[in-house]
Amino acid sequence: MDETQSEDRKIIWTIGGGKGGSGKSFITANVGICLAKSGLRVILIDADLGGANLHTFLGISPPALSLSDFMKKRVSDLQDVLIPTGIPNLQLLTGAQDLLNAADAKSVQKQKLVRSIQRLEGDYILVDLGGGNSLSVLDFFLMSDGGILMVTPEPTSIENTYRFLKSAFYRRLRQSVSSHPVKTLIDGAMDRKNEMGIQNPHDLLRAAMRTDEEEAKKMMEETESFRPNLILNQVRSKKDIEIGFSIRSACQKYFGIRLHYLGYVVYDQEVSHSVRKRRPLVLENAQSRAAQCVREIAAKLAGRHQMFLRFQQGES
Amino acid sequence: MKRIDEETYYEILEVSPTATAKEIQMAYDHAKETFHSESLAIYSLFSEEEISKIQAAIEQAYRILMDEALRKRYDQSHFQTAGGQEWEKPSEMEGIPWEKRASLSFTDLAAHAGEEIYRGKTLRQIREKMGINLKTVSAETKINMKILEQIEEEALDRLPTLVYLKGFLKGYAHCLGLNPQKVIDGYIQFLNESKKK
Numbered sequence: 001m002d003e004t005q006s007e008d009r010k011i012i013w014t015i016g017g018g019k020g021g022s023g024k025s026f027i028t029a030n031v032g033i034c035l036a037k038s039g040l041r042v043i044l045i046d047a048d049l050g051g052a053n054l055h056t057f058l059g060i061s062p063p064a065l066s067l068s069d070f071m072k073k074r075v076s077d078l079q080d081v082l083i084p085t086g087i088p089n090l091q092l093l094t095g096a097q098d099l100l101n102a103a104d105a106k107s108v109q110k111q112k113l114v115r116s117i118q119r120l121e122g123d124y125i126l127v128d129l130g131g132g133n134s135l136s137v138l139d140f141f142l143m144s145d146g147g148i149l150m151v152t153p154e155p156t157s158i159e160n161t162y163r164f165l166k167s168a169f170y171r172r173l174r175q176s177v178s179s180h181p182v183k184t185l186i187d188g189a190m191d192r193k194n195e196m197g198i199q200n201p202h203d204l205l206r207a208a209m210r211t212d213e214e215e216a217k218k219m220m221e222e223t224e225s226f227r228p229n230l231i232l233n234q235v236r237s238k239k240d241i242e243i244g245f246s247i248r249s250a251c252q253k254y255f256g257i258r259l260h261y262l263g264y265v266v267y268d269q270e271v272s273h274s275v276r277k278r279r280p281l282v283l284e285n286a287q288s289r290a291a292q293c294v295r296e297i298a299a300k301l302a303g304r305h306q307m308f309l310r311f312q313q314g315e316s
Numbered sequence: 317m318k319r320i321d322e323e324t325y326y327e328i329l330e331v332s333p334t335a336t337a338k339e340i341q342m343a344y345d346h347a348k349e350t351f352h353s354e355s356l357a358i359y360s361l362f363s364e365e366e367i368s369k370i371q372a373a374i375e376q377a378y379r380i381l382m383d384e385a386l387r388k389r390y391d392q393s394h395f396q397t398a399g400g401q402e403w404e405k406p407s408e409m410e411g412i413p414w415e416k417r418a419s420l421s422f423t424d425l426a427a428h429a430g431e432e433i434y435r436g437k438t439l440r441q442i443r444e445k446m447g448i449n450l451k452t453v454s455a456e457t458k459i460n461m462k463i464l465e466q467i468e469e470e471a472l473d474r475l476p477t478l479v480y481l482k483g484f485l486k487g488y489a490h491c492l493g494l495n496p497q498k499v500i501d502g503y504i505q506f507l508n509e510s511k512k513k
Contacts, residue, residue: 256317
């Protein structure tokens with residue numbers, strides 16, 4: 001009973017989407033530190049299977065133990081591959097550098113990993129997913145309580161983010177239905193040049209309605225409950241900040257989903273200074289403008305945690 | 317998950333059915349900024365055809381909702397069922413005034429300059445659409461009626477000096493619920509362009 005309770009209370013956030021360099025590892029490390037400093041037990045997971053370097057953002061050397069020890073069954077308990085970061089309340093689980101193909105890991109293995117992550121002891125688990133749209137990355141993104149998209153105000157970043165969001169959105173819809181014909185429709189919708197003339201989620205829903213009304217309703221419910229989050233990074237002007245709100249409106253019109261604009265981080269030289277020094281920004285230069293932005297985002301996440309706990313206590 | 321042609325005018329502009337003219341104006345500015353064809357925020361997401369559909373819907377929604385009579389007629393036909401039952405509110409952003417949403421917990425944030433220019437004519441149009449007369453603006457802002465008229469009439473040779481003009485524009489913009497900086501920048505840009513000619 002105790003175990004299930006502790007399982008229920010932790011919150012998992014995944015940080016993904018966009019492209020390399022949009023700041024996923026930066027935000028994971030620094031938000032994690034802020035949360036840990038406020039007394040929450042935080043575990044950071046570097047699941048960027050191709051380019052794990054969260055440890056560098058934290059200023060520690062590449063750990064001897066990693067996720068691959070667990071995946072290859074050298075260590076039986078995921079808890080045992082967690083390593084201290086030198087920051088109280090903050091532990092790190094690093095990615096599998098030598099397990100590049102883990103992105104295509106068998107689904108049984110993936111499910112086992114996901115379950116193990118959910119059993120870890122902590123209040124907060126932040127998972128840095130790295131870039132890419134592989135199915136395992138999408139599944140990780142969707143497994144979490146909240147998926148966070150990191151975007152910079154550049155067309156390349158925005159294009160990749162929408163590509164990622166589309167893949168995640170359709171995958172989520174696909175997982176919610178069981179009818180084979182509807183699944184086929186969803187697969188078709190992924191390809192814009194499909195022969196069914198499905199150009200966007202609205203077309204897909206219409207087609208699904210004609211095929212199987214019950215399943216279409218499920219898809220609508222899934223759309224309603226899908227609430228990804230957005231952080232805009234390297235913001236240089238007020239106009240850049242506004243882009244976050246515009247992305248929210250665009251997602252509402254295109255997908256019918258409610259995107260939550262979690263916050264933004266201003267472009268700040270101090271960020272690259274801190275990275276070069278291999279010292280986390282919020283510790284190295286807590287007064288910098290970017291660090292203030294990070295703290296604001298962390299406070300929002302912690303606020304949600306409080307709400308979540310209160311809600312749970314109210315229920316039990 | 318509604319198509320744009322299934323959305324109410326309120327949903328198109330993402331405002332509540334009780335939105336004030338001020339809120340509708342802000343929402344319209346935001347929507348225009350978001351869905352113009354060069355907008356970064358929609359890059360790669362929509363086809364050209366989808367964008368023009370959305371743009372047309374935004375213009376139509378704005379035109380109707382900013383006109384008191386047209387809006388009333390629209391509300392009657394869309395929200396009141398035969399028995400005069402309750403209003404059906406759009407699920408999105410129920411009853412949250414636009415101004416509050418826009419600021420969220422973001423400090424130091426305001427809608428920023430778009431491509432559109434706030435010249436005197438534009439300001440007058442917006443004011444008239446909101447149904448506010450110049451006297452009210454003058455009373456609220458404590459700006460002399462004559463000056464407000466000159467601003468709207470674009471009386472280039474009679475306008476106050478730049479420092480004062482900026483202050484007046486700021487007050488005027490606040491009164492209409494527009495972004496002051498956007499208005500000031502726009503107006504000054506307009507002045508500079510007219511001087512060149």
